[in-house]
Structure formats: structure tokens, C-alpha cells
Amino acid sequence: MLTLSSDFGSQYPAAMKGVILQHSDARVTDVTHSLPRQDIRAGAFWCRELLTQFPPAVHVIVVDPGVGTDRAALVVQAGSHILVGPDNGILRPVARKLTSTDEPKQYYRLTVESRASTTFHGRDVFAPAAVTIHERGLDRLVSTPFLTPVDTASLTSLRLPGYQDNVNEYTGSVIAIDNFGNVITSIPGTAVDAARISVNGQSVPFVQAFAAVEPGSALVTTGSHGYLECDVNQGRGECYFDLSTGDMVSIRTDTE
Amino acid sequence: MLTLSSDFGSQYPAAMKGVILQHSDARVTDVTHSLPRQDIRAGAFWCRELLTQFPPAVHVIVVDPGVGTDRAALVVQAGSHILVGPDNGILRPVARKLTSTDEPKQYYRLTVESRASTTFHGRDVFAPAAVTIHERGLDRLVSTPFLTPVDTASLTSLRLPGYQDNVNEYTGSVIAIDNFGNVITSIPGTAVDAARISVNGQSVPFVQAFAAVEPGSALVTTGSHGYLECDVNQGRGECYFDLSTGDMVSIRTDTE
Amino acid sequence: MLTLSSDFGSQYPAAMKGVILQHSDARVTDVTHSLPRQDIRAGAFWCRELLTQFPPAVHVIVVDPGVGTDRAALVVQAGSHILVGPDNGILRPVARKLTSTDEPKQYYRLTVESRASTTFHGRDVFAPAAVTIHERGLDRLVSTPFLTPVDTASLTSLRLPGYQDNVNEYTGSVIAIDNFGNVITSIPGTAVDAARISVNGQSVPFVQAFAAVEPGSALVTTGSHGYLECDVNQGRGECYFDLSTGDMVSIRTDTE
Numbered sequence: 096m097l098t099l100s101s102d103f104g105s106q107y108p109a110a111m112k113g114v115i116l117q118h119s120d121a122r123v124t125d126v127t128h129s130l131p132r133q134d135i136r137a138g139a140f141w142c143r144e145l146l147t148q149f150p151p152a153v154h155v156i157v158v159d160p161g162v163g164t165d166r167a168a169l170v171v172q173a174g175s176h177i178l179v180g181p182d183n184g185i186l187r188p189v190a191r192k193l194t195s196t197d198e199p200k201q202y203y204r205l206t207v208e209s210r211a212s213t214t215f216h217g218r219d220v221f222a223p224a225a226v227t228i229h230e231r232g233l234d235r236l237v238s239t240p241f242l243t244p245v246d247t248a249s250l251t252s253l254r255l256p257g258y259q260d261n262v263n264e265y266t267g268s269v270i271a272i273d274n275f276g277n278v279i280t281s282i283p284g285t286a287v288d289a290a291r292i293s294v295n296g297q298s299v300p301f302v303q304a305f306a307a308v309e310p311g312s313a314l315v316t317t318g319s320h321g322y323l324e325c326d327v328n329q330g331r332g333e334c335y336f337d338l339s340t341g342d343m344v345s346i347r348t349d350t351e
Numbered sequence: 352m353l354t355l356s357s358d359f360g361s362q363y364p365a366a367m368k369g370v371i372l373q374h375s376d377a378r379v380t381d382v383t384h385s386l387p388r389q390d391i392r393a394g395a396f397w398c399r400e401l402l403t404q405f406p407p408a409v410h411v412i413v414v415d416p417g418v419g420t421d422r423a424a425l426v427v428q429a430g431s432h433i434l435v436g437p438d439n440g441i442l443r444p445v446a447r448k449l450t451s452t453d454e455p456k457q458y459y460r461l462t463v464e465s466r467a468s469t470t471f472h473g474r475d476v477f478a479p480a481a482v483t484i485h486e487r488g489l490d491r492l493v494s495t496p497f498l499t500p501v502d503t504a505s506l507t508s509l510r511l512p513g514y515q516d517n518v519n520e521y522t523g524s525v526i527a528i529d530n531f532g533n534v535i536t537s538i539p540g541t542a543v544d545a546a547r548i549s550v551n552g553q554s555v556p557f558v559q560a561f562a563a564v565e566p567g568s569a570l571v572t573t574g575s576h577g578y579l580e581c582d583v584n585q586g587r588g589e590c591y592f593d594l595s596t597g598d599m600v601s602i603r604t605d606t607e
Numbered sequence: 608m609l610t611l612s613s614d615f616g617s618q619y620p621a622a623m624k625g626v627i628l629q630h631s632d633a634r635v636t637d638v639t640h641s642l643p644r645q646d647i648r649a650g651a652f653w654c655r656e657l658l659t660q661f662p663p664a665v666h667v668i669v670v671d672p673g674v675g676t677d678r679a680a681l682v683v684q685a686g687s688h689i690l691v692g693p694d695n696g697i698l699r700p701v702a703r704k705l706t707s708t709d710e711p712k713q714y715y716r717l718t719v720e721s722r723a724s725t726t727f728h729g730r731d732v733f734a735p736a737a738v739t740i741h742e743r744g745l746d747r748l749v750s751t752p753f754l755t756p757v758d759t760a761s762l763t764s765l766r767l768p769g770y771q772d773n774v775n776e777y778t779g780s781v782i783a784i785d786n787f788g789n790v791i792t793s794i795p796g797t798a799v800d801a802a803r804i805s806v807n808g809q810s811v812p813f814v815q816a817f818a819a820v821e822p823g824s825a826l827v828t829t830g831s832h833g834y835l836e837c838d839v840n841q842g843r844g845e846c847y848f849d850l851s852t853g854d855m856v857s858i859r860t861d862t863e
Binding site for chain 2: 318
């Protein structure tokens with residue numbers, strides 16, 4: 096199986112899919128093409144969370160503001176998964192999550208042919224590489240000029256934001272905002288054991304279900320990724336809490 | 352075959368799909384993930400209209416404002432189709448439409464495991480149940496604690512809006528608005544036999560094709576679902592007629 | 608394989624897919640359902656660019672402002688591809704591009720059954736015809752009343768915009784705007800050999816990669832379709848250049 100993830104929106108994903116189907120009868124699954132535009136960090140978060148739900152596959156991941164520059168193209172063996180995409184950090188958190196501690200993780204530099212366009216490597220570099228790897232097998236390709244092993248120290252690094260525990264106050268940041276407007280923070284849900292908490296000073300109930308508060312009311316809950324989410328039942332948490340991706344979030348337990 | 356319908360938008364559908372593909376090589380078809388957010392009635396309408404086009408399958412349907420509360424999870428045998436989703440009424444009109452009069456229709460309560468998240472039962476409850484049913488067969492599961500037969504009288508009911516015939520005036524309501532802005536009413540197209548009609552007092556032509564009026568002009572036509580639709584050729588009927596889902600619509604034949 | 612392209616957006620594509628799956632186990636691939644609404648010219652451009660990436664298939668293409676009028680329904684044998692859609696010109700540029708000079712190209716008029724709706728021929732005419740052709744083969748159908756050969760002279764014609772070379776000034780028009788806001792012109796990238804050019808009098812750098820300029824800065828590049836594109840790195844070229852589909856574009860090499 097091959098999967099496709101990108102920030103391409105509506106039209107361009109089909110070009111990647113067509114290129115693959117020219118060379119393979121394999122299943123091709125769209126994961127999402129609505130990754131936040133050219134936001135490498137949010138793209139890494141979504142791909143990490145979504146691809147861990149998938150069986151082993153060759154996963155194309157393209158959020159690529161540096162397309163056409165000299166940024167490298169990469170292939171990663173991450174346990175039983177293979178990732179294909181640009182060297183801008185987006186593959187790193189995904190590869191870490193997909194690889195068990197007893198499994199191999201190896202990065203390869205992918206040769207970009209000179210006939211590739213300078214604006215659409217999804218179609219001209221990553222999708223062709225993915226289907227070649229899928230059809231021929233990674234092992235047969237790693238000893239060719241097509242794929243060159245590289246040391247991770249030479250690659251663009253990326254870590255998703257963590258959090259700090261400062262005695263009754265947890266500090267983290269907004270990793271992503273989903274399309275319901277739910278604000279996903281980097282603070283784990285296990286950090287909270289209280290009925291009310293303050294988010295950057297705003298006191299809201301900490302509940303298990305959106306519907307535990309009235310429609311239109313704010314809440315914090317442990318979202319499906321295991322992190323604290325600042326939400327509004329049937330509304331948009333990003334507006335209520337006035338938070339954007341990357342903003343700092345401070346969580347304090349309310350004791351009154 | 353399995354199908355997926357939800358109001359999840361861009362990212363979350365892939366999590367459901369990944370969970371299924373972990374356990375099955377079956378075809379998984381996205382029906383739509385753009386159901387109006389947390390609108391059970393509109394979701395029921397779209398699923399009813401769309402799923403009747405499909406061959407027998409296990410259909411996951413998730414519009415679920417009550418996720419994480421004690422609302423039940425359901426599986427429905429609806430003739431040769433199987434539906435999986437929350438007990439909030441959304442499955443009822445779909446099940447009625449998919450089941451022929453001589454076919455069985457049976458509702459089952461689905462056991463929700465305690466390890467499921469409280470915010471994403473599509474990934475943690477409905478998709479896993481659907482693939483289990485698809486792979487093992489409903490018959491082998493109905494005699495287990497996994498699925499308990501329930502009486503429909505104990506379930507949340509939902510009927511889509513109907514219409515009334517009040518001597519030359521038909522009264523109904525807006526079932527849904529499609530993404531062209533076409534206003535789909537609950538009044539059947541057979542109710543009208545006239546060249547012009549009034550919609551809540553606004554006189555417009557009743558025509559067979561959008562292009563029977565100029566671009567930008569309003570019209571009423573019998574839409575592809577068999578209901579009267581209040582539209583604007585190449586424009587947005589919802590704006591021209593100032594109608595939203597749930598609004599009352601009165602149709603009167605113009606005789607001048 | 609069958610593919611689906613339309614301007615239907617979110618809900619209606621599934622109806623076409625369901626109709627096909629009722630009659631075939633074939634692979635059905637969504638190309639895009641976000642073609643610009645009822646814009647035949649832009650639809651033809653996108654389908655031409657995207658479908659040339661695909662292996663031979665039966666391609667359903669529906670941008671159909673004339674649905675329900677007496678416009679004809681067509682099937683085209685375009686080399687090893689088959690196109691199905693309305694006679695409004697949209698199939699013409701696609702068919703020309705998909706057909707090699709030594710391959711046959713033949714247009715057929717498709718009989719529309721009277722029971723078809725007047726508002727949704729994607730579901731009632733084009734998808735059923737496509738799956739019939741896919742399952743039975745075009746050859747066995749061309750000698751039946753289902754498909755009647757027609758002369759292209761009797762069909763709606765459409766040519767995508769070209770360009771003119773007026774001594775150091777190239778004049779063309781905007782073919783389409785992608786969902787990043789990139790303005791795709793009809794002027795080939797080979798027309799420019801300079802570090803700066805003027806677009807309708809605005810001087811901008813001509814570069815190979817978006818990231819050759821700062822985020823938020825304007826540029827012209829040769830896009831992935833081979834045409835000049837007026838873009839903003841990580842922004843929206845359509846806003847910066849104030850251009851819409853169909854607008855005239857004049858490109859002049861800056862020599863200072």
C-alpha cells in the first residue's frame with residue numbers, strides 16, 4: 096500500500112496518484128491533502144498521529160516550501176514503514192513514532208533527476224520514488240545511486256513542542272488546530288486532575304466529553320491524541336481562547 | 352465493502368481508514384466527510400440519499416455531538432446493508448430507506464470498550480466495530496456480548512421533515528443546503544404543476560433545468576432527490592431566498 | 608479503471624461512485640471534485656493536466672451548467688482513454704491531449720434515457736454510461752443505439768487560450784488559479800530568459816523556486832504545467848497581481 100499526505104488541497108494530489116497508478120496496481124490511500132499550508136510542524140504532527148493508525152506502507156509526505164531549492168529529498172525506513180518526502184524536518188517526528196525501539200531506522204538521500212520540475216516534486220520526485228520503492232523493494236534500491244544512506248546529523252531536525260511542569264502550572268504550546276477549531280496543545284491529558292482549570296488565565300471546566308457543557312460553551316478535554324485540547328462545544332475553540340498554532344499555553348489547576 | 356460518512360472534514364477520516372486497513376484488505380470508500388457539522392438531521396438526509404446509491408456494505412456514519420456521554424453505540428442490519436454509528440437518530444431514516452419491506456431490520460447495541468477515547472469514537476469504536484463485522488460477519492457476532500439486540504422503542508428516534516398540502520399551498524421545511532447553495536426542501540417535486548410559483552411569497556419560475564433561467568436568476572426545480580429545490584442558476588439559492596436548514600417553506604402556485 | 612472529475616464539491620460525488628460500484632468491482636479514482644464551479648474552460652485545463660498523468664481509463668468529467676437542457680451527452684475514444692461527459696466543450700482539449708497523433712479519436716453521442724433527472728446527469732447519465740462502457744467494452748456498444756458516432760464539426764468547440772509573441776512582449780491570459788492562489792497563465796515558461804520581468808507593468812523576479820524570494824514576496828516562475836505562473840511565496844498571487852481567470856496577461860522582459 097502507498098499513502099499520500101500533503102498540503103496540496105484540491106487538484107494537485109491527483110497528479111501524484113496518476114503517476115503512481117501508471118506503474119502499480121497497488122492500493123493508494125489519501126491520508127489528507129489539507130495539511131496546513133507549508134506548516135512543517137503542524138504537518139509533522141498530523142502525519143505522526145494519522146500514519147500510526149495505518150498498516151505498513153510507503154507513505155508520501157509533502158509539505159515543501161523549499162521545493163526547487165537545494166533541500167534534499169529523503170527516503171526513511173522507519174520500522175516496517177517507509178517515508179518519502181523533503182528534508183525539511185517533517186519526516187523526523189513521524190519516523191520516530193513509527194519505529195519501535197527494536198526496529199531499524201535509516202535515512203536515505205534520494206537522487207532528484209534534473210528533468211524534474213522546480214515547483215512540483217510531489218509529482219516529479221516523491222510519487223515516482225514511492226512507487227519505484229513499492230514495486231521493487233527498498234533493499235534492491237539502497238545499493239544504487241538512487242538512494243544514498245545519510246547520517247541523521249546531516250539532516251534538518253525537527254521536534255514537536257513539549258511541555259514543562261512548573262509546580263501546579265503546565266506550560267506548553269499549540270501544536271495544531273483541527274478543522275473544528277479545536278486547539279490541540281502539547282500538554283498531555285494526564286497533567287490535569289481537576290474539575291476546572293485556567294488556560295492562560297481563563298477558567299473553564301475540564302470535562303470528558305464536549306457535550307458535558309452547553310453548546311457554545313468552552314471546555315478543556317483530553318483529546319483523541321492524548322493532549323489537552325481547548326475547545327468549544329459545537330463551536331470554535333481557536334476563537335474563544337484566541338489561540339493560534341505555536342502560541343504558548345499555560346494550564347493551572349483551579350482550586351476554589 | 353465498507354463506507355465512511357462523517358462531519359470530520361479534513362484530517363480525522365484517515366484515522367478511521369487506517370484502523371480499518373490494519374485489519375482488512377476490503378475496499379473502503381469515502382462517501383462524504385463534509386456532512387454539516389453536528390447536524391444530525393442533515394446528516395441523516397445526505398446519508399439516506401447517498402447510501403441508497405451503493406451496493407450492500409458496512410456503512411460507518413458518524414455525526415456525533417454526544418460522543419463521550421452515555422449515548423449508546425449502534426449497529427443496524429438494514430436489509431443487505433449494515434450501519435454502524437451513534438444512537439442519536441442519524442441511523443434511523445437511513446435504515447428505513449435501505450430496508451425493503453420484505454427484508455429484516457434489526458438494531459443492536461454495540462459494547463463500547465472502556466479504553467476508547469471520549470472524543471473520537473469514529474476511530475476507537477465505530478471503525479473497529481465495522482471492520483470486525485465486515486471480516487467476521489454479523490451473524491457470528493450477534494450472539495456475543497459485543498452486540499445486544501435492542502428494541503427500536505428504546506432508541507433515539509428521528510424522522511426527516513415531511514410536508515402538508517393545504518389546498519393550493521404546500522408547507523414543508525428546508526432539509527439541507529448543498530455546497531452549491533441549493534436549498535433542498537421537504538416538498539416533493541410532484542406537488543407543483545405550474546410555470547411560476549411563490550416561495551414564501553417570492554414569485555419565481557418553476558423550471559426543469561438550471562439553465563432555463565439566466566445565470567444569477569432564481570428558480571425552483573425538482574432536484575435530483577425528488578424534492579423541490581430553491582436555487583439560483585450559477586449562484587446561491589440560500590442567499591437569494593434567505594433560507595437555512597430547518598426553516599419553514601411555503602409553496603403556492605401562481606395563477607396570473 | 609474509472610476516474611471521476613467534477614465541480615460537485617462534497618456530497619454529490621459519492622452518488623456517482625455508488626452507481627458505479629453497483630455494477631463493477633473496478634477501481635474508481637477521484638481525480639478532483641473541486642473544479643471551479645461551472646467554469647468549463649478551467650475544468651478543461653485541470654482535466655487535461657491531471658488526466659495525462661493517468662494510465663488508460665474511463666474518465667467521467669462533469670462540469671455541466673447546461674444539465675437538463677438539450678445539450679448532448681458525449682463519449683470520446685481518445686487513444687487508449689475514454690472520456691464521458693457533456694457536450695459543452697470540456698472534453699475537447701482533454702481528448703486532444705490524451706490522443707497521440709497515430710491513435711484514433713472518435714466522438715459518440717450518448718443516448719440520455721428519459722427517466723434521468725434534469726439536474727444530476729453525473730449520477731443518472733454519465734456514471735451509468737461509464738460503468739457500462741467499462742464492463743462491456745466500447746467496441747460492443749458503438750454499434751447500438753446507446754452510442755452514435757458524431758462529427759466533431761457538430762459539437763461544441765473549445766480551445767484553451769494561447770499566447771502571442773509581440774517582440775519582447777508576450778501576451779496571453781489566465782487559464783486557471785490553483786488553490787494556493789497561484790495564477791497560471793497561458794504563456795509558456797520557455798518565453799522568458801531574464802532575471803526580472805514585468806507582469807502587466809509590475810516588475811517581479813523570474814525565479815526557479817518559490818523560496819528564491821522571501822515569504823510574502825511576489826515572483827514569476829515556470830509552473831509544473833510548463834506555463835508562467837504569477838505567484839507569491841507562501842501567499843496568494845491572485846491577490847498580489849489582482850488577476851482572475853480569463854484576464855489578459857502581458858509579460859515583458861526587464862532589461863535594466
